[in-house]
Amino acid sequence: MLSRSAEDLYWMARYMERAENTARVLDVSNRTAVLPSEEGSQSLHWRPALEIGPDPAAFYEHYDEPDAASIIGYMALDRENPSSIWSCIRAARENARAERARISTEMWESLNDTWLEIQVLDPEALERWGYRKFFDWIKERSHLFRGVTLGTMLQDDGFQFARLGGFLERADNTARILDVKYHMLLPSTAEVGGAVDYYQWSALLRSVSAFAAYRKVYRDTITPARVAELLILNEDLPRSLHACHNMVCVTLDELIGGRRLEGRRLAGEIHASLKYGRIDEIVTKGLHEFLEEFIFANNRLGHQVQQDFMMSEVVVVD
Amino acid sequence: MIENIFDEMNAADGSIRRPYEVFETYLRSFPPEQLQKKRDEADQLFRRMGITFLVYFEGGSAERLIPFDILPRILSGREWRRLEEGCVQRVKALNMFLHDIYHDREVCKAGVMPEELILANSAYRPEAHGIDLPFGVYAHIAGIDVVRVSEDEFYVLEDNLRTPSGVSYMLENREVMMRLFPEAFARQAIAPVDNYCDKLLRTLRSVAPQGRDDPTVVLLTPGRYNSAYFEHVFLAEQMGIELVEGQDLFVEGGKVYMRTTLGPQRVDVIYRRIDDDFLDPLAFRPDSVLGVPGILSVVREGGVSLANAIGGGVADDKATYTYVPELIRFYLGEEPILANVPTYRLRDEPDLKYALEHLDELVVKEVHGSGGYGMLIGPTSTKEEIAAYRERILADPALFIAQPTLALSTCPTLVEEGIAPRHVDLRPFVLSGEETVLIPGAFTRVALREGSLVVNSSQGGGTKDTWVLQE
Numbered sequence: 001m002l003s004r005s006a007e008d009l010y011w012m013a014r015y016m017e018r019a020e021n022t023a024r025v026l027d028v029s030n031r032t033a034v035l036p037s038e039e040g041s042q043s044l045h046w047r048p049a050l051e052i053g054p055d056p057a058a059f060y061e062h063y064d065e066p067d068a069a070s071i072i073g074y075m076a077l078d079r080e081n082p083s084s085i086w087s088c089i090r091a092a093r094e095n096a097r098a099e100r101a102r103i104s105t106e107m108w109e110s111l112n113d114t115w116l117e118i119q120v121l122d123p124e125a126l127e128r129w130g131y132r133k134f135f136d137w138i139k140e141r142s143h144l145f146r147g148v149t150l151g152t153m154l155q156d157d158g159f160q161f162a163r164l165g166g167f168l169e170r171a172d173n174t175a176r177i178l179d180v181k182y183h184m185l186l187p188s189t190a191e192v193g194g195a196v197d198y199y200q201w202s203a204l205l206r207s208v209s210a211f212a213a214y215r216k217v218y219r220d221t222i223t224p225a226r227v228a229e230l231l232i233l234n235e236d237l238p239r240s241l242h243a244c245h246n247m248v249c250v251t252l253d254e255l256i257g258g259r260r261l262e263g264r265r266l267a268g269e270i271h272a273s274l275k276y277g278r279i280d281e282i283v284t285k286g287l288h289e290f291l292e293e294f295i296f297a298n299n300r301l302g303h304q305v306q307q308d309f310m311m312s313e314v315v316v317v318d
Numbered sequence: 319m320i321e322n323i324f325d326e327m328n329a330a331d332g333s334i335r336r337p338y339e340v341f342e343t344y345l346r347s348f349p350p351e352q353l354q355k356k357r358d359e360a361d362q363l364f365r366r367m368g369i370t371f372l373v374y375f376e377g378g379s380a381e382r383l384i385p386f387d388i389l390p391r392i393l394s395g396r397e398w399r400r401l402e403e404g405c406v407q408r409v410k411a412l413n414m415f416l417h418d419i420y421h422d423r424e425v426c427k428a429g430v431m432p433e434e435l436i437l438a439n440s441a442y443r444p445e446a447h448g449i450d451l452p453f454g455v456y457a458h459i460a461g462i463d464v465v466r467v468s469e470d471e472f473y474v475l476e477d478n479l480r481t482p483s484g485v486s487y488m489l490e491n492r493e494v495m496m497r498l499f500p501e502a503f504a505r506q507a508i509a510p511v512d513n514y515c516d517k518l519l520r521t522l523r524s525v526a527p528q529g530r531d532d533p534t535v536v537l538l539t540p541g542r543y544n545s546a547y548f549e550h551v552f553l554a555e556q557m558g559i560e561l562v563e564g565q566d567l568f569v570e571g572g573k574v575y576m577r578t579t580l581g582p583q584r585v586d587v588i589y590r591r592i593d594d595d596f597l598d599p600l601a602f603r604p605d606s607v608l609g610v611p612g613i614l615s616v617v618r619e620g621g622v623s624l625a626n627a628i629g630g631g632v633a634d635d636k637a638t639y640t641y642v643p644e645l646i647r648f649y650l651g652e653e654p655i656l657a658n659v660p661t662y663r664l665r666d667e668p669d670l671k672y673a674l675e676h677l678d679e680l681v682v683k684e685v686h687g688s689g690g691y692g693m694l695i696g697p698t699s700t701k702e703e704i705a706a707y708r709e710r711i712l713a714d715p716a717l718f719i720a721q722p723t724l725a726l727s728t729c730p731t732l733v734e735e736g737i738a739p740r741h742v743d744l745r746p747f748v749l750s751g752e753e754t755v756l757i758p759g760a761f762t763r764v765a766l767r768e769g770s771l772v773v774n775s776s777q778g779g780g781t782k783d784t785w786v787l788q789e
Contacts, residue, residue, distance in 0.1 A: 003577045004566050098542050101555035109366055116365070157579060257580065309579040 001157045003310045005102055008095040009158050010165035010305075012103075013149075015092035016111070017166045019085045020142035021173035025049050026075055027135040028181075028207035032200055033068060046071045048180040052173075053083045072131060073123050085138055089118050104152035107145065114141040157255060161309070164251040168302050171244035172295060174208055178231050179291040181207075182224065201227060208239040228287055229279035241294065242274040248301070255309065263304040270297050324468045324727040325739055326391060337394040337787055340506045344499075345389070350736060356498050357388050357732055363494050385780035386491060387731045388498060391742055391762040395789035398509075401472065401746060402756045404656030405462045407646060409748040412477060412633045414649040416456035419632060420446050430648045431641050439638070440686060441480075441631025443594060445601060449618055451627055452525040453752060457634075458625035459518070459589075460748040461485075461761070464656065466727040473659045473724065475743065477642070479626060479634040481591045484761035484781075485747050486549035489514060489556075491783040492759065507788035511759035514747070515556035518589075521751035522557075525623045526586045533586035536560045536576060538567070540592045540608045550591050564592075569612035574622045587623045594628055636685045636719050637663070659724060665716035673720040674711070677704050680720040681771075682711065695771060697723050726771055729782065731764055741765045743773050744784065758786040 026049055033045035046066040050056040058081065063070040078084045093115040100108050126134055146166070153159050181204045201222045205211040210230055217234065218226055235242040249271050252264050273294075282290045322330075327338040334342045348356075364383050393401070418425050419436050426433040436442055461482030463475040492511050496503055519535065526533030539550040541563050554561035566576050567585065575582035590597065596606040601614040616622045632638060640661045643654045662669035662680075673680055682694040694707040711718050728739035746760040762782040763773035773779040 001579050002560050002562060002566050003579055004563065005560070006579045094542070097551075100548075100551040101561045105367075112366065161579075255579070 001102075005099055005158060006161045007306065007310045008099045009102065009162040010310075012092050012095035012099065012111075013162040013165035014169040015088045015095065016142055016145055017169040018083070018173065019088035019092065020139055021170065021177070022053075022075055022083070022085050022088065023135040023138035023142075024173075024207045025052050025177055026072055027132070028177075028203045030068065030072070030131050030135070031206075032203045048184055049075060051180050052176045055083075068131075069123070072126070076134065077118075077121055077123060077126060086118055086121070089115055099158070102158045104148070104154075106148045106152045110141070110145050110148050114145070160251045160254045164248060164255070164305065167244045167247045167251070168298060168305075170239060171241050171248070172298050174231055174239050174244070175241060175291050175295050175298070177204070177207060178228065179288060179295075182228065182287060198222065205230075208237075210237055210239065213237050225279055225283055228283065232282070232290075233274060233277055233279060235275075245271045245274055252305075261304075261308045263301060263308040266297070266301045266304055270294070270301065323725050323739070324466065326466075326727055326729040326742070328730070328739075337392045337397070341390065341392060341502060341785075344502050344505060353388070353732055353737075360386055360388050360494055360498055363497065364490075367490065384487065385766060386494070387740075387764055387766075387780050387782045388495070389730050389732055389737070390495065390783045390785045391729050391744070392785045392787065395787050398758055398786045400655065401464060401744075402758075404472070404474075404654070405460075405464075405746055405748050405756055406754050407650065407652060407655050408462060408474065408477065408642065409457065409460045409750055410754055411642070411646040411649045412460070412479065413455050413457055413750055415638075415645050416627075416630055416633050417451070417454040418649075420456075420629060421448065425645065425648060428648065430644050431638075435637055436632060439632050439635055441594070441629065441635055443629035445614055445618070446627065446629035449627075450620075452528075452623065453750075455525060455750045456627040456630045458521055458525065458627075458750050459485075460750070461745045462748060464744045464746070465659075465724055466744070467725050468727075472656055474642075474656050475659060476636075477634040477639065478745070479630045480593060481626070482745070482747070483546040483549050483591075484745055484763075485514065486552040487781045488747070488757075488759050488761045488784065490552070491781055495783040509758035509786040509788050511757050514757045514759075515553060517749055517755060517757065518553070519557040519559070521749045521755075522587050522589055522625055524751035525625060527620050527623055530586045534559075534584060535587040535589065536562045536567075536585050538562055538564070538588050538590040538592060538610075540596070544591075546591065553589075559589075564606075564608045564610050567610045567613070569610060569616055572616055572619055572621045574610065574613060574616050585622060587625060589625050594631065597624075597628065636683060637665075640719065659721045662720040664711060664718040664720060669720070670711075670715050673718075674708065677708060679723060681723050682707060682718055682720045685717050685719060695723065698769075698771075723771070729762075729764065731766070731780075731782075733766065733768075738768070740768070741771050741773065742782065758788075760784040 029045050029049040046068065049071055050059050050066060053075070059066065059071075059074055062078075062080070063074060074081055075084055077086045079086060081087060093111050096103055096108055096111045149159070149162060153162070201224070202211055205214050205222075205227060208231060214222065214227070214230055217230060220226075230237055230240065232241050234240050235246055237243055245267065248267050252267050256264055327335055327342065329335050361383065364386060415425060419442075423433060423436075425431050426436070457479040459482060461478040461484060463478065464472055465475050466472050488511055522535045523533055526535075535557070536559055537550055537554040537557075539547060539561055541547070544550070550561060560576065562576055568575055568577070568582075570582070574585045574588070576585050592608050595603045596608045598609050598611060598614040599606045600611045602609070613622070614628070617624055617628060639658065640663055643658055646652060646654045662673050664670045664673055673682065676696075677694070678696045678699075680694075680696045682696070684692045694704065696704065699707075726741040726743060729742045730737050731740040733740070742762055742764045744760045744762055746756055749755050762784045763779045764782055765771055765773045766778060766780045770778075
């Protein structure tokens with residue numbers, strides 16, 4: 001398939017996934033912020049939502065204090081913020097628009113509907129909707145788009161590139177959520193003690209749809225190490241790093257067609273660290289360092305995939 | 319302002335014209351508010367399908383829906399057959415003309431058309447001289463703009479042989495109409511149009527370079543900011559071919575390749591929707607980023623086929639237009655089935671004199687203009703506008719032609735006040751490859767403003783579905 005098409009589909013899926021994950025982060029911040037906390041500072045809960053984005057400093061050029069209204073305004077609907085949900089949906093739709101001949105009609109209509117609706121949303125309308133309802137709606141639109149893709153798109157290379165983009169983005173986002181929240185929550189104690197603490201950790205789990213899964217897997221109280229283990233190493237949890245990279249390897253194998261590509265080697269390296277890693281070692285060596293390294297490697301893989309597939313070299317084999 | 323306007327549905331004696339009989343009865347079963355509801359439904363469908371075009375204005379552009387009118391334009395089988403024969407005849411002659419002027423110019427030697435008219439034409443491409451194209455076809459896809467002024471009088475207003483657009487509306491309008499009014503299609507036999515893309519693909523494959531048995535066809539678009547981008551996507555999707563931009567193609571060793579995820583892949587036929595000027599920065603406009611450097615030399619060596627071929631614009635120029643009836647006689651030895659609109663060539667002194675005396679009755683157009691821009695419609699213009707245009711003509715009369723203001727036929731159209739007559743034209747699409755064919759349908763454009771004769775979508779025109787009755 002055309003390299004440019006591969007790139008469009010890859011980014012279409014990445015942006016849609018990013019919109020969903022931003023909604024997830026904002027949702028969890030919004031939930032935890034309403035609780036009484038010792039510091040009593042709003043910004044403590046809201047800062048992580050900013051820090052998960054690529055450029056937290058940009059926020060302060062437009063707003064003074066990170067509080068609910070300003071952060072949600074900035075991360076959800078700000079047209080100037082290239083990583084806001086609004087901008088992500090627009091970018092996803094632009095990429096889809098360029099590839100309308102490749103995606104199914106249903107995919108286009110689903111994404112176009114989402115865009116038409118969010119396009120006209122302003123902060124006042126958002127407040128009337130209610131934040132929760134808005135986050136749920138974004139998640140639903142993302143689920144719908146993924147489902148429509150799975151159910152209607154021809155499962156050719158284009159499909160695999162879209163999947164690849166989605167999983168790389170999701171892995172990146174889960175790692176960032178865990179990194180930021182873990183940091184913020186950990187200083188208290190190794191054990192999750194009080195009710196507030198408990199609520200915070202369960203909110204983190206909920207943000208990646210892992211709360212019920214945690215209960216099923218561990219049948220025990222919530223501990224930070226287990227939360228990290230679940231989100232990093234458990235291959236059955238759809239948003240864990242391991243699960244995402246299982247799929248990254250599968251889609252890459254579909255795409256490379258027997259060639260030896262650097263991207264596949266990198267993916268194998270990352271996959272091995274998740275498949276054979278142990279949580280106690282990760283925690284001992286430093287969870288933050290591990291996640292930082294992961295995010296870097298995941299990014300590098302993204303670049304390599306573009307190198308391997310999307311910049312066709314001018315070497316002619318007829 | 320114009321007397322005796324022919325209406326496609328309502329005959330002058332108050333009766334319903336025959337092609338509309340069935341539909342009119344059906345239409346009467348709808349209360350007015352029901353029709354408005356259908357129209358809203360149609361709007362929603364178009365918006366949902368994302369069928370938009372880009373309009374440009376100062377400081378930007380925006381995605382708009384082309385207004386769609388839910389009342390169809392209906393042609394009888396007999397009317398259609400005449401149009402079909404006339405369009406096929408015309409396009410055959412135009413293709414022979416193009417082959418001729420890029421080879422021996424018999425048409426000039428025979429004194430039918432002055433050679434300087436060809437050489438001075440800005441669309442003439444000396445680079446295209448002497449290339450032998452499959453079947454001698456230059457204009458593989460042609461859109462012929464036809465207007466009607468009475469029961470039996472059809473005129474060709476313009477030939478579009480470069481990159482004519484609008485065919486996606488022919489197909490999508492039908493799709494929407496079948497969703498909105500399924501019963502109407504059950505009541506009478508309406509010729510289907512949805513095999514257009516199949517015919518188009520067959521046409522494109524038939525002109526592949528020799529020896530390429532399973533040719534790769536692509537559609538070359540200027541990109542997503544082009545006003546007709548939706549159509550490019552639509553056609554590529556329907557034909558199952560790659561939609562490429564200039565940056566996706568490159569030339570190597572006398573062949574054209576596209577960049578794919580598995581490496582370069584050879585391309586045989588390019589259905590290009592970009593103008594000659596932008597095709598090859600090495601040969602034409604050096605600042606073009608839309609084209610493919612070096613593609614012209616591949617075309618000349620027969621390594622790739624372009625549809626439409628380079629240089630075809632000579633034949634749809636308004637200066638050439640006036641000669642088309644003579645070209646038909648010269649190449650085919652037949653009388654034209656479809657007439658030209660009587661046209662004054664202002665490069666000729668007597669025509670110029672007449673035109674200047676009758677500017678308030680005439681439509682004056684630039685020879686090289688398109689899209690309804692830069693024309694003067696005498697009867698609806700102010701004295702000041704006419705005076706200003708007169709100055710433009712006098713500056714260089716050869717740049718203009720003039721035509722009588724035609725009383726374009728009207729068709730019932732749903733507007734704010736209810737159903738009212740609005741002027742329409744018709745653009746059928748002619749495909750030429752191994753054979754020359756027409757799909758029984760067309761792109762009908764309608765001037766939505768009362769009394770307006772300008773149907774261009776860039777100027778507030780809308781579209782209608784076009785029905786050809788099978789009888």
